[in-house]
Amino acid sequence: MKTDLSDLGVVVAVAKAGGFRQAARVTGSSPSRLSDAVRRMESSLGVRLFNRSTRSVVPTEAGAMLLSRLGPAMNEIETALDSLNRFRDKPSGTLKLNVPVSAAKLVLPTIVPAFLAAYPGIRLEIVAESNVVDIIAAGCDAGIRYDERLEQDMIAVPIGPPTQRSATAAAPALLDRLGRPEHPRELLEFPCLTGRFSSGTSYPWEYERGNEKVEIEPKGPLTVSIGSAVELSVHAAIAGLGVIHLFEQWLQPHIDSGALEPILEPWWQRFSGPYLYYPGHRLVPAPLRAFIDFIKAMDG
Structure with missing residues (x-):
């Protein structure tokens, strides 16, 4: 049985990515070309390798068995090709x-x-x-x-x-209206802009000054997904909707411009x-x- 190694590579790529569109992004190809390659391989082998639906592409029992044997072999091929880099x-x-x-x-x-x-x-x-x-x-x-x-x-x-620091800041107009806190626990009386992980858990705001460590779980009008939607919180803070707690480096340009005012700076916590x-x-x-x-x- 003559087998095209490039088509075998497509089978592995589609399985790793979990679909044709995802694999196309990784390989720089197109979903239709990858689908054609998988069909050729299935026709050559005489067995179905993937169960396809509009939402998922999942290996069949035969496909899973083939992939379990192909994985180490493809890794060896990649290693052999990569070794040429030294030349x-x-x-x-x-x-x-x-x-x-x-x-x-x-x-x-x-x-x-x-x-x-x-x-x-x-x-x-x-x-x-x-x-x-x-x-x-x-x-x-x-x-x-x-x-x-x-x-x-x-x-x-x-x-x-x-090293980096967590910074806390708010729009000057908000602080003019509500006052400027001198202790982290005072933030419990302020509207705060918080974040939540995809697991549903939120993260506390941590502060440290001398031997005193403080951890609070603030509340406020906006909670965003940590990572992808954090920039929305920054804009909300600039608009005066609440206090924000984020990487100092992320907030620094807005602090420099005066759009945000740093608060509780002696309490900002350093981390590696x-x-x-x-x-x-x-x-x-x-x-x-x-x-x-x-x-x-x-x-x-």
């Missing part, structure tokens, strides 16, 4: 990163343009979301997260600022910056190795 002056290939929205806004803009200019053969794909995901299952080479959300079996490399993390038990692909070396050189 090039510059590595090439695709690097896919899963990052929080905050990193996409605050960390990567100072890194990505220079990195891609230095490595024109590398195609960088950024998936920005605030949910903690399994980067291997998501088909990513690496991710960016803060230390409290890192998995224990991952290798972590600092990326971006070594983000990390680039990746599996330690796998061969590091050349594009990822180049990215790691690049951010280490920037820090140096």
